[in-house]
Amino acid sequence: MNQTRRDVFQAISDPTRREIIGLLARHSLNLNKVADHFTMSRPAVAKHIRILTECGLVVVQTRGRETFCQADLKGLKQVSEWANTYQEFWNDKLDALERFLDEDPSDENL
Amino acid sequence: MNQTRRDVFQAISDPTRREIIGLLARHSLNLNKVADHFTMSRPAVAKHIRILTECGLVVVQTRGRETFCQADLKGLKQVSEWANTYQEFWNDKLDALERFLDEDPSDENL
């Protein structure tokens, strides 16, 4: 739970965190409200939220004794753009296997 | 290195694997050629490639003593679509913080 390579891609790799993102995208919630959506313990959820804050996908505001969590998903643009780089792979009529078989073998010497 | 929750999101969470995807998207390569692009050992690269195959992003073909690796990135469509769900967060003129402050507090009781 240290601050290591905490980038967006790593943050969204966990399904629980993607669920939390889905929750907070619709409305901000305090920690306990978020935890109520899961069977795991509150501290576990808190750790996920911390990871999301470490890469900026979630921002936290303390109001009195409550910690309000809000989504700030501008960081997902990076993910979208990276994935879209490879759109041809699911748009093309040409399948990946065909592309491979058609490939010039001299390309393989890099 | 077992086959656990090997989904696409987890597979692309590692920067080395994203680099491998970038390499193989342009041309298929055998294992050693892939490993040449990195400072880490060949077995380490091989393990990354195995993870990529476990979720279908890479397909492997054995030709003689060589293992040719090809990208099959249709699985990234899922990632693109998931991220695009939240496009509003980076398209809107309305910033996330403003949206939060404007929010009806009664929304927070879910």
Added chain:
DNA sequence: TTTTTTGGAAACCGTATGGTTTCATTTATA
């Protein structure tokens, strides 16, 4: 002013992750 509510923090735990080195095997090549 007690008592809840809300959440932070610490200590732990088992397993996954990302890497290494070493060795064996198969296939080309000299």
Added chain:
DNA sequence: TATAAATGAAACCATACGGTTTCCAAAAAA
């Protein structure tokens, strides 16, 4: 045929990950 090339596989290793329980502190509500 002897040698080199390309991998697979196994055994390790340190640390990160995802979770738990327990306890403490602060703020709100009775």
